[in-house]
Amino acid sequence: MSLAASPIRYPDVASRTVMTRRGWWLVVLNFLIPGAPQVLAGNRRLGRFGLGATLVLWVLAVLALLAWLFWRTALFTIASTPWTLWLVALVLAFYAVLWVVLTLDTLRLVRIVKTAPSARGWIAGLTTVVMVLVSGTAAYGAYLATTTGGVISSMFIAGPTEPPDENGRYNILLLGGDSGPDREGMRPDSMSIVSIDADTGAAVTIGLPRDLEYFPFSEGSPLAEVYPEGYGAIDGCEVDVCQLNSVYTEVELKSPEMYPNAVAEGSEPGIEGVRDAAEGITGLDIQYYALIDMQGFEALINALGGVDIDVETRIPIGGDEDNNGVDGWIEPGQQHLNGYHALWYGRARYGVAGGDYERMARQRVLQEAILRQFTPTNVLAKFQEVASAGAETVKTDVPQSMLGYFVGLAMKTKELPMGHVELTPDNGIDPTDPDYEYIRQLVAEAIAPPATEEPAE
Known part of the structure; x- marks a missing residue:
């Protein structure tokens, strides 16, 4: 050549x-x-x-x-x-x-x-x-x-998948477990259900007050046999206060044998008891749950670089109902909160008008803000920190085979307005004497697909 x-x-x-x-x-x-x-x-x-x-x-x-x-x-x-x-x-x-x-x-x-x-x-x-x-x-x-x-x-577990319910929706129980250094053990202080349309991603959150009483359990639940007239309605319960957030403690500590397969299926007896209660309250079939430890939640927010919140009311950090011993304040206005302040934004109930119910509303705001900011760019930028915080923060029974589907569904959800149903006195619900037929009606109306207009003849 x-x-x-x-x-x-x-x-x-x-x-x-x-x-x-x-x-x-x-x-x-x-x-x-x-x-x-x-x-x-x-x-x-x-x-x-x-x-x-x-x-x-x-x-x-x-x-x-x-x-x-x-x-x-x-x-x-x-x-x-x-x-x-x-x-x-x-x-x-x-x-x-x-x-x-x-x-x-x-x-x-x-x-x-x-x-x-x-x-x-x-x-x-x-x-x-x-x-x-x-x-x-x-x-x-x-x-x-x-x-x-x-x-x-x-x-995530390597378990079987669940189909959508009869309304074509996935209903996921979200539990916020508070196991902070000032508390003994863990209890779900925050409870809600996210109901998501399996096709469109349209979502509705249903806030469950922790002080609900006399609620029924889902049909076939072992707790329904123990409390046929509602939780604590006849002879009280096995713990001091018979409210919704007591179910986890009672089942986990007193009668875990009610749910012998819970751990093998990626759950806990206490979580399964709360799931049965949430199904009995709302009438929904709850396929999956996610438990978020609030202390690990702080690390997760920090890993994501903080969260932007429009704070409506001055929020105390620490202290009691009279604002004694307050360590600081989260001021009203547009705020970029780190993990510590985001945790107190969603956790504080003392010294704030509205108490637990106002706190429930703030937790929904926080959930939506995190969903908006949980983008591939944010996650990849600090992947190791996010992955580590997530592994220590979240426990769920969502199977690995459904993860990709839910990631795609979440991307649709981010682009749509999210509905809310708060089971509070503002919606005519007395937690000490709730009308559960009315509650199920509110839930059914919230998740019903929008009515389509019939073409004119």
Whole structure:
């Protein structure tokens, strides 16, 4: 083969101009089409392997883009399966090593000592930057994949999926467990149900006051046999106060044998007791639950970089009902709250007009604010902190196989207004003597699909 036929493979090594121009071409080709420099100027077997791997990566990238545009739920499902994430990690680790090998070989092919002295540093520097950028990105992607797979395996169960209820909705029980340093044990101080349309993502939150009394349990519940007329309605209950937030304590400490399969199914006896109570109160079939530890919640908010809240009322930090011993205040107005202040925004009930009911409303505001700010950008920016805080904060029985589906559904929910049903005196509900038929009516009306106008005849 003549020199003119292949100047890149057989360059004029005596010409610094030719060698410099050739060096820049090889470096750029290595970045744009890894493997091409080897095919043109080096080991063709290595080059063909590199080109094949590059082509496969491009095809996978195009398929991922198409899936993002047209089959997003399927993409989320694949990306949230632990074994798939481990496979992705192995593939990315392979590409990280391959790009290092190809880049170092490209630098050898450049024959940098034959290039112009003024260009040597730039060529070597750009080659190094490209290697670190490309291989480093792949290595970091492998790290994210393995970390995510570990978090999913530890946080979500490998159990069967549940279908939507008869109204085409998923109903998820949200429990805020307060196990702070000033409290003994854990009890659910915050309880609500998020009801989500399985197709549109339209969501309604139903706030459950912790001081509800005499509530029924769902049909078939072991607690319904013990309290056929409602919780504590006949001879009281097994704990001091027979209210909604007492169910967890009673079942967990006094009668966990009522729910022998709870732990094996990713739950706890106390949580299952609260689920049966929430179903009896609202008439909804609750497929899943999520328990959020409020102290870990503080770390999660910090990991996300804080949360923006429009504070309507001055909120005390600490103290009692007379504001004695207050450690500070959250002032009204638009505030960017860190984890500590966000926790007190959702937790404080003393020294605030409305007490528990006003606190319930603030917790809904906080939930929506977190949903809006829980974006891929925020999560990826501080992934390790978010993953660590989430694993320590959230306990749920949502199965791993449903995670991708719910991620896609949550993205729809973020774009829609969220409805609210607060079971409070403002809605005509006396927690000491509730009308549960009226409560179920309120819930049914809130989750009913909007009526469509019939076409005029």
